[in-house]
Amino acid sequence: MLRKAGLRPTRQRMALAELLYGRGHRHISAETLHDEATLGRVPVSLATIYNALHQFTEAGLLREVAVDGTKTYFDTNLGEHHHFFVEGDNEVIDIPDGAIGVGAMPEPPPGYEISRVDVIVRLRRLKA
């Protein structure tokens, strides 16, 4: 998988790939991934985590999700879909495919093309 993406399968990258793709889709931040790697007896430096996340993203293995807050999240789900974002908890949740539909697409300004459309449904926790 890494080889196919043009990335050398190093010990660290393989361990990270395992964490990322080992069990279903995930939304993960650099910090979280670093913690998981460290706990999972594969100490990887933070710099390497960032390198890997960006390389994976460039290689099309991950997708960056810009929600809010100061953190960057990476999504292992590459399919067309959108996100819930829980304000306060900074939690990202997939919106089931088809549960939301973007209607008419606006015409991009001249000289530009649409690269992607992101829909973020912000959630607030109900009191009581």
Next chain:
Amino acid sequence: MLRKAGLRPTRQRMALAELLYGRGHRHISAETLHDEATLGRVPVSLATIYNALHQFTEAGLLREVAVDGTKTYFDTNLGEHHHFFVEGDNEVIDIPDGAIGVGAMPEPPPGYEISRVDVIVRLRRLKA
């Protein structure tokens, strides 16, 4: 206007309000506003800029636009609308009202309510 929002009309806040609302709608970052204020012979400290932007936002005079995580943009357009975001230039552009429509709204997970829906259409500059 400031008074109505429960904010003391100080010299700085009035100058910033003038810059923000003086000529049409704007998408502005703290840094940009700071530069404008400084150039406009009203030196305001960066800390005060941040204070003002957040207070204006809380008072409902501004809206925070989360596009790319690294920088925070504030929008003087309070109406229902969405945004184009030019990758690379980090430029935010309003999508004309009605040019985009969000269809079926997903059911929020139990215990949560929808606070807002943001649509961001990411643009890439056409080469050539």
Next chain:
DNA sequence: ATTTGTGCAAATCGTTTGCATCTGA
């Protein structure tokens, strides 16, 4: 052997905070 990746620590960026000083009602 050569290229590429890794780790560490220092550096950067946007933003926030503590605190002493000022200012508007």
Next chain:
DNA sequence: TCAGATGCAAACGATTTGCACAAAT
């Protein structure tokens, strides 16, 4: 007068970078 606002500089958290060392082809 005096609560509230401002400015400065230091503190911050997330991310990036420079460079010596290690590992993959």
